[in-house]
Amino acid sequence: MEQEFLKDIICRLEASGATYAITGSVASNFWGIPRTTHDVDVVILLAVQEVDQIVARFADRYYVSEPMVREAALRYGMFNIIDFSTSLKADFWVRGSDPFNQSMISRRRRIELVPGQEGYIGSAEDVLLHKLVWNTITPSERQLADAAGIAAVQAGKLDQAYLRQWAKAQGTEAQLEEVLQGKHLKHT
Numbered sequence: 001m002e003q004e005f006l007k008d009i010i011c012r013l014e015a016s017g018a019t020y021a022i023t024g025s026v027a028s029n030f031w032g033i034p035r036t037t038h039d040v041d042v043v044i045l046l047a048v049q050e051v052d053q054i055v056a057r058f059a060d061r062y063y064v065s066e067p068m069v070r071e072a073a074l075r076y077g078m079f080n081i082i083d084f085s086t087s088l089k090a091d092f093w094v095r096g097s098d099p100f101n102q103s104m105i106s107r108r109r110r111i112e113l114v115p116g117q118e119g120y121i122g123s124a125e126d127v128l129l130h131k132l133v134w135n136t137i138t139p140s141e142r143q144l145a146d147a148a149g150i151a152a153v154q155a156g157k158l159d160q161a162y163l164r165q166w167a168k169a170q171g172t173e174a175q176l177e178e179v180l181q182g183k184h185l186k187h188t
Contacts, residue, residue, distance in 0.1 A: 003114045005088045006040055009081075010119035012057045019045040021108040023122045023130055024091075025146065030113070031124040032149030033186070035142075040090040043122065045105065046073045061085075100129075100166060124154045125162050128179070132172035144175065144184035151179045 006026065013020050021027075024041025046054060051070045058064045062081040072079040072094040080091045095101040104126040113119045122130065131147040134140070151158065160180075167176035178184060 002038065002088065005083060005086065005090075007114045007117045008061070009040055009042070009090050010113060010117050013042070013044075014119065016050075016053055016057045018050070018054065019105060021105060021120045021122045021126075022113060023093075023127055026113075027122050027127040028131060028146040028150055030111075030121060031127055032146060032151075032153045035146070038088060040088075042090060042092045043095050043101070043104065044092050046092075046094045048073045100169070103166075104130075124150055124157070125159055125166075128158075129163065129166050129170065129172070129176075132167065132175045132179070133170055135175060136170075136172060141184065144179060145186045147175070148179040148182065148184040149186070152182065152185055 006022075010022070021043045022040065023043050024039070025035065025037035026040055029035065029037065046069075048070065051066065051073050055064055055066045055069055058081050062083055064081045065079065068079040069092075071077060072092070076094050076096045078091055078093050080089050082089050095105075104122055107123040107126060108120045109123055110118055110120055113121060121127075128147045128150045131143045131150070135143040135147075163176055163180075164173070167173045
């Protein structure tokens with residue numbers, strides 16, 4: 001069910017022409033050690049004049065609040081959609097043109113995220129960095145474990161200079177070094 005949900009979201013985003021990247025747990029599962037997740041996180045560039053188009057793309061199958069989407073577009077905030085039939089949820093994080101988000105969007109990867117559906121996903125480095133930032137906002141061993149899982153699975157493939165540059169800018173240098181050293185890695 002979750003794969004069909006993700007596939008539908010990607011199809012609708014692709015059809016809208018939106019600039020987006022799948023992030024969060026779905027992305028950390030792809031790049032790192034999988035764990036159960038029931039939601040989808042999407043970083044999206046969304047101008048106010050594109051709000052009606054995005055709402056129309058999702059309104060037939062999902063609960064989506066046009067005022068929430070408009071507010072998120074105005075203030076670079078978050079809105080969500082909820083599937084009427086399954087109650088699965090996707091959080092859309094509207095991002096602006098700050099340097100990190102510009103870099104993240106330019107580095108996103110186009111891959112087959114679910115069978116038969118390509119879409120954009122944040123790079124391993126950017127997903128790891130997002131996990132570290134989220135841990136500073138809402139401390140959680142799960143965020144650190146996801147970041148450590150990416151570091152372990154992608155060992156030798158990560159752009160260390162890029163990671164350290166952004167961790168320094170975001171104030172997550174100590175956490176980055178911990179996850180790169182395997183601390184917070186969950187052994188199953």
